[in-house]
Amino acid sequence: MTSTPTDDIWEAMSTARTIRRFRDEPVGPDVLARCIQAATWAPSGGNQQPWHFVVMTSPEAREALAIGAARALETIERVYRLQRPEPDDDTPRARNSRAMFALHDGAASVPAAVLFCVRDQPSTPSLTLGASIFPAMQNFLLAARALGLGTCVTGWHVGSEPEFRDALAIPEAWRLAGLAIVGWPQGHHGSLRRRPVHEVASLDRWDTPLREGDQPAEA
Ligand SMILES: Cc1cc2nc3c(=O)[nH]c(=O)nc-3n(C[C@H](O)[C@H](O)[C@H](O)COP(=O)(O)O)c2cc1C
Structure with missing residues (x-):
C-alpha cells in the first residue's frame, strides 16, 4: 500500500x-x-487527436457536477441496490459505500474534475470513437497516480449532458466521453481486485484459457 508518487509504471x-x-x-x-500532457501522448485513429479536456472550476461547472452526481447516485442506488450504511457499520463494504455516497454528496466541492471530450464523426461507430479518447483518459489516470494523486472515474455527465454542455459551453460537434475526479488522496493507493488472466483471456480459441507460461503456436 502506498500513496507516494512513483515512476514505476507497473506499480x-x-x-x-x-x-x-x-x-x-x-x-x-x-x-x-x-x-x-500525458493524455495527449495517447494514440488516436489516424493521429487525429480528436480530444479536448475541460478542467471544471467555475461555480457553473460545480453546479453541473452536483446535478450530475445526484442523478448518477439515483441510478447507482437503483441498479446496484446500494443503501447508505448504518453509522456503526465498519465493514470494508460499508466503508467503501460510505466513501461513494460522500463523494456524490460533496460533488460541488471536489478538488478537481476533468471532462474528456471527443470530436464527433457521424459515420464512426461510438466504440471506434471511444477508442480515440479512452487511451488518453487512461494515460491521464496513470500520470495522476504517478504524481501521487487519486482519481475516480464517474459517469456524472451521462444523465446531465445539457447541464454540462451549457455550463462549459461545449460545441455541438463534441461528445462528452468521460469524467475524472482528481485530488490528493486522504487514504492510500492500493492493490486492485481483478479477475485472473486465465478467466479473461484465451489462447487462439475462446474456450481455451490463456495461462501464464503458455507458448504461442509456432508460425
Ligand atoms: C465508466 C465508469 C463510470 C463510473 N462511474 C462512477 C460513479 O458515477 N461514481 C463512483 O463513485 N464511481 C464510479 N466509477 C468507479 C468504479 O466504481 C470503479 O472504477 C470500480 O469499482 C473499480 O474500483 P477500483 O478502481 O477501486 O478497483 C466509474 C468507473 C467507470 C470506469
Whole structure:
C-alpha cells in the first residue's frame, strides 16, 4: 500500500485504485496540465487527436457536477441496490459505500474534475470513437497516480449532458466521453481486485484459457 508518487509504471498501474476521499488541498493547474500532457501522448485513429479536456472550476461547472452526481447516485442506488450504511457499520463494504455516497454528496466541492471530450464523426461507430479518447483518459489516470494523486472515474455527465454542455459551453460537434475526479488522496493507493488472466483471456480459441507460461503456436 502506498500513496507516494512513483515512476514505476507497473506499480502505478497495479495500485491506481479508485480514490473517493481527498485531502482539503487544491490540485494546481500545472499538475493537471502535466497529466493532460500525458493524455495527449495517447494514440488516436489516424493521429487525429480528436480530444479536448475541460478542467471544471467555475461555480457553473460545480453546479453541473452536483446535478450530475445526484442523478448518477439515483441510478447507482437503483441498479446496484446500494443503501447508505448504518453509522456503526465498519465493514470494508460499508466503508467503501460510505466513501461513494460522500463523494456524490460533496460533488460541488471536489478538488478537481476533468471532462474528456471527443470530436464527433457521424459515420464512426461510438466504440471506434471511444477508442480515440479512452487511451488518453487512461494515460491521464496513470500520470495522476504517478504524481501521487487519486482519481475516480464517474459517469456524472451521462444523465446531465445539457447541464454540462451549457455550463462549459461545449460545441455541438463534441461528445462528452468521460469524467475524472482528481485530488490528493486522504487514504492510500492500493492493490486492485481483478479477475485472473486465465478467466479473461484465451489462447487462439475462446474456450481455451490463456495461462501464464503458455507458448504461442509456432508460425
Ligand atoms: C465508466 C465508469 C463510470 C463510473 N462511474 C462512477 C460513479 O458515477 N461514481 C463512483 O463513485 N464511481 C464510479 N466509477 C468507479 C468504479 O466504481 C470503479 O472504477 C470500480 O469499482 C473499480 O474500483 P477500483 O478502481 O477501486 O478497483 C466509474 C468507473 C467507470 C470506469
